[in-house]
Amino acid sequence: MPRRWFAFTGRRAAVPEEKASRAGPLIAWTGAGRPAWTPRDYGALAREGYQRNPFVHRAVRLVAEGVGQVPLVLTEGGRELDAHPALDLLARPNGRDTRTSLLEAIAAHLQIAGNAYVELVAVDGRPAELHVLRPDRVRVVPGADGWPEAYDYSVGGRTLRIPLAAERGPAPVLHLSAFNPLDDHYGLAPLEAAQVALDVHNTAAAWNKALLDNAARPSGALVYSGPQGLSDDQFERLRRELEEGFQGARNAGRPMLLEGGLDWKTLALTPREMDFVEARNMAAREIALAFGVPPMLLGIPGDATYANYQEANRALWRQTVLPLSARIAEALGGWLLPAFGDGLTLAPDLDQVSALHGEREALWRRIGAASFLTEDEKRAAVGYGPRAAAERGTRSWT
Structure with missing residues (x-):
């Protein structure tokens, strides 16, 4: 840079x-x-x-x-x-x-x-x-x-x-x-x-995006209905293909080509049951909490x-x-x-912060109405020095 x-x-x-x-x-x-x-x-x-x-x-x-x-x-x-x-x-x-x-x-x-x-x-x-x-x-x-x-x-x-x-x-x-x-x-x-909340929020967003990219199809199970069980080589090949081609957010929802004897059974939870939106909102509230920002403002x-x-x-x-x-x-x-x-x-300088004008105005009214305080005590209560010191400076105060 x-x-x-x-x-x-x-x-x-x-x-x-x-x-x-x-x-x-x-x-x-x-x-x-x-x-x-x-x-x-x-x-x-x-x-x-x-x-x-x-x-x-x-x-x-x-x-x-x-x-x-x-x-x-x-x-x-x-x-x-x-x-x-x-x-x-x-x-x-x-x-x-x-x-x-x-x-x-x-x-x-x-x-x-x-x-x-x-x-x-x-x-x-x-x-x-x-x-x-x-x-x-x-x-x-x-x-x-x-x-x-x-x-x-x-x-x-x-x-x-x-x-x-x-x-x-x-x-x-x-x-x-x-x-x-x-x-x-x-x-x-x-x-x-x-x-942690950041990872949850980003991962949920990535998963949702992957589901949308792949027709939003949920996962499921493969059921073999052949006359005899799969051999060890067939089982390992099928497991390897599933891990490499269909596992993870990047491959979420990809269509699968089934061979003879294999049947697809949907097992995944519905989007409503998973409720990604609420999970993301909860993670976003935790993020706002960590930064000290009211969630409403986000x-x-x-x-x-x-x-x-x-x-x-x-x-x-x-x-x-x-x-x-x-x-x-x-x-x-x-x-x-x-x-x-x-x-x-x-x-x-709190008097120049626009977000606090209401509070500062109320403070000035309360202090101004306090007859038991001297002028310098009132000035100190609102954050100013004594009048004599202020009159020696270049900034006026009324």
């Missing part, structure tokens, strides 16, 4: 060698080979889940696009900042991505792989560009104490080691991982937890957990999107902001 490195205006001529990514020279190479970085293969999960299963695809997109839509607010000493180099970096992390696409990629990798890696390109110790790395190309290198001391980035049969220790500024790589009770370095993705029929789509959408944002957004913002802020100064924090 080709990579892109765009220098900021006026800087490329001065320090071209300091602007290049350590992993950049490797990314132009393509070829076979994929490092195994978790017990389950990332490529297989991405193909079977995100690329082939519509419910996984939609669940990942709902969560990732929601995280990308959440505005981030930068505060310093209780006051919000409208203009700051850190905000400029997040708004345009590199020559290709925007803040939205950067956050979407991080959230999507966490959903599919359980891990997300962000590479920092620095100029004179100051953060200049951010790039999201594919999780299957990154491997943690533990040190003597067991904690990570470097990351190996592999592509096209070549490997580059990126030490975590930086001479100045933040570490060159930020690693975000979902909680994994059985691994010290790699996270557990929701897609891994949903793998179009799964027969689920009446939520009264309406508005409640389901609010549950998605409150229980899944906002916690993930807050975690990503906290990780990015703790990693990058110390390079820009002390006292800076990065967090989601």
Whole structure:
């Protein structure tokens, strides 16, 4: 996959060698080979889940696009900042991505792989560009104490080691991982937890497709009505032909040519008894459960957990999107902001989330009617700093 490195205006001529990514020279190479970085293969999960299963695809997109839509607010000493180099970096992390696409990629990798890696390109110790790395190309290198001391980035049969220790500024790589009770370095993705349901759903779909391709005929039994039993050679030949030509989803429903003395007796369950549709819906609900997405939002029929789509959408944002957004913002802020100064924090701006406008409006009314609270206490209750700090900032608050 080709990579892109765009220098900021006026800087490329001065320090071209300091602007290049350590992993950049490797990314132009393509070829076979994929490092195994978790017990389950990332490529297989991405193909079977995100690329082939519509419910996984939609669940990942709902969560990732929601995280990308959440505005981030930068505060310093209780006051919000409208203009700051850190905000400029997040708004345009590199020559290709925007803040939205950067956050979407991080959230999507966490959903599919359980891990997300962000590479920092620095100029004179100051953060200049951010790039999201594919999780299957990154491997943690533990040190003597067991904690990570470097990351190996592999592509096209070549490997580059990126030490975590930086001479100045933040570490060159930020690693975000979902909680994994059985691994010290790699996270557990929701897609891994949903793998059984994913296999059931995909297999049921493949079986149904095979039946449709072969006239939807069920299986049965061969009954021999000849004067004497089959010889060993005849029995083995018949068994081999059945296994090779009529067994498995690929051969489901294929017509069979019977020899003398053989009779076909249908034994398979009817489609109603097998009830593939309900089995697929149950597997789809389990997939939605693993990703924290209300089944109603994925179009799964027969689920009446939520009264309406508005409640389901609010549950998605409150229980899944906002916690993930807050975690990503906290990780990015703790990693990058110390390079820009002390006292800076990065967090989601809940007042700008359209899905929460009803809740925020109700909160503002309740807090505004609380006469026993001071003005600064009311501001703190809705997530703002003291008025004196806000008046020193560049953003007004009314």
